[in-house]
Amino acid sequence: MAAETDQTDPSRDHRPVPGSPGRKPRIVIVGGGHVGLTVALRLQKRLEPGEARITVIDPQSHMTYQPFLPEAAAGSVEPRHVVVPLRQALRRSEVLTAQVTCIDHRSRELTATLADGTEEHLTYDVLVVVPGSVSRALPIPGLSERGVGFKTIGEAIYLRNHVLSRLDIAASTSDPELRRRLLTFLFIGGGYAGIEAIAELESMAREAIRAYRTLEPGDMRWIMVEATGRIMPEVSAPMGEYTRRRLEERRIEVKTDTTAKTLTDGHVVLSDGDEFDADTIAWTAGVKPHPMLEDSDLPRDGKGRVECTAKLQVRGTQDVFAAGDCAAVPDLTSDKADALCGPSAQHAVRQARVLADNVVALLRGHEQQEYRHRYAGSVAGLGLFQGAAEVYGIKLKGLPAWLLHRAYHLAKLPTLRLKARILGDWLLEIPLRRQTVALGELHDPRSAFVKAANTRGLPTEHGRAG
Template identity: 75%
Template sequence: MPSPRVVIIGGGHVGLTLALRLQKKLDAGEARVTVIDTQPHMTYQPFLPEAAAGSLEPRHVVVPLREALKRCEVLTAQVSTIDHARRCLTVTLGDGKVEQLGYDILVPVPGSISRALPIPGLAEEGVGFKTIGEAIYLRNHVLSRLDIAASTEDERLRRRLLTFLFIGGGYAGIEALAELQSMARYAIRSYPQLSEHDMRWVLVEAMGRIMPEVSPPMGEYTRQQLEDLGIEVKLNTTANSLVDGRVELSDGDVFDADTIVWTAGVKPHPMLEDSDLPRDAKGRLECTTRLQVKGTDNVFSAGDCAAVQDLTSSDPEALTSPSAQHAVRQAKLLADNIIAQLRGEPLQEYRHKHAGSVAGLGLFRGAAEVYGIKLKGLPAWLLHRAYHLMKMPTASRKARILGDWLLELPFHRQVVALGELHDPRAEFVKAANTRGLPKPRGTTAAG
């Protein structure tokens, strides 16, 4: 009799943590584990700001799935449909071939994507901050703005080039903004034509406070820290238009910006829309406290795309927050519950009180609130690094990241833009076309 097949859709933080635990705890031949993702690696998103700022080598914040999951089958493919009634997935493989894939136990954990709003110009001018590609692009883009600004005498163009707008005051936006601004302040020292005061960094947040994940006093402390760094923080403000980089805000402020970063929330992966699994009003899979999708006994989920009741809250309607802290802990319990189900043992409920939050605010600056204890400045920054280093999967990546940090002590950040990474064939195409230009009329092949 063939072993039961466990299919995990998504190789992100939840998917990788789950698969690592399954391959460690399952007996040989007890189950066949398949991980499906469009990317061959997992990106540890809390380290994206440091990768963008040059503190970490981008390759070190991703974990190759095949390298980590030796006992699992890894498919680089796109799941387009979940037909749970038939226990079947529609999968498009890397070569374009479409196949039907069966399963005994299904774990859809595709995570989330940026939640964009219908703001004019956002799709054309904005960039998100959820992938390693976006982080590298923003690093190159910000540094290239300094290069161009230093070489132009057009004051209006210079102001536009050196204006950086971030929309969204949650953790992702705050850390990305703080790290990139820290990098730019260091890099601009190499441009005698420019100074820190030429740059304008603006954070726009629709709510009346930033970082809702922490207490109001810590959120206010973080706002003050950003403003001390010269960052404008606009609360209770929204963007009305971003057409052609012309920023129009709800507070009446109008200016030009050549860099617009969108970090205003996420939504469940749209792949879940084409399934027959129950979802809530926000598109998340409705799950029990045992992390089973409601109405099923062999479909589980966790992380950003799962709506799970928070048993530590007095409010019966409260759900666990979409944080990395819950995602990792849910993934571990999820692995244990899948193993328990395979072995006919009882499943456990997920119960974890949020321990707190840590955030990096640029080099040597941070804010943290853990179990009610508030830390600021250097201690918070060190705790931020230590916590995420501990949570980074695999010893290999931990060692590489620690090595990057240690090298940063005697040496400075590398602040060079490699914009050609985004169009590596441009120079070759130009060179190839120089021999293929149309010849003037009247010439011959020999002439």
């Protein structure tokens, strides 16, 4: 790990943004997720042409709108419609497809590994650190070999194809033990991501299984495991209990105060004594700040988040900002002196707007504003026409909550083009049933060709028949 920041260095606390004649200040945004894209779009809007140079760095060339991953996995929306190509959206910015591996703020320099494997060193005048988070895995035997996360569009598509392919195989086998294993689906982690994922995929599978003559919905077993005493801690206990009842009405087993002890070879052993075999193990048990931050000299708290002031400046600096899951931002609306904003999309997007405005204020020498937002509540989709919501103390259930969930996230989508595509998917879903088909070839597209190419009688690499 790089050396810790010296927060007592006055040269770091009061350095102005360079503005030498003939050179535009460079703003580098590390992370092209929802926060990074929102910051860049707002900077493009607020800054005059030629006022600054904006560079966005991310390993992916697109932003994924993660709240719609469950619907993409279930087939309610087209997976391509939950991503925004960064270069199309950020036409006044430079987009660099690379992974930042080191931040040296003492030198105002960062190191990035490009897609071709080469390293590039970039200098900056203002740095925005918003790389987001990654799945927080635990050292459970078998997890790394059998588990799959649910944070990327690739993982969502994989889970969809995997679940549907389990139905295909189960309908073709006469082995009862194999069928039971294939039709057992385990999700570990009862926060929003896990609840929405299991609810949407169970809804999809229940609809798909009607087409199989040899299978019944009762043949499937869906299990949600949560280590704490309740699911969905983002809402009140009564709403969490309501959500649990709705899931259990659909025969989804919800096990609280339970952990997974081992997952070796798909044999699941839970702390409550339950043992079973599962061919699908999804891990949605929390996130942690991006590990890239470990190779920086920015100050971080005990959870690895970058320490920030209420103005979203990294503590001890003037020209480095952070927001979102990777940032520890004071919650000025709380009565507790040391309270921090929670790692929610609601805070992250609002922080992004304040952050962009503060960067503009810094460049122009204006006063910056503090981030202050009282948490409004949460909305969650629980499958087709089902939802749970709690907004400003008002609780909604069922269809009204589901409609609010869709309306809220449609409004928060970053571009008009994306809004139109998602709305089109939803409107088509009314007269037409969603397609439930596994496309396993997506995960190994060359397998059929390689098999054919290795068959006797086909030309070899020298052009002659083998």
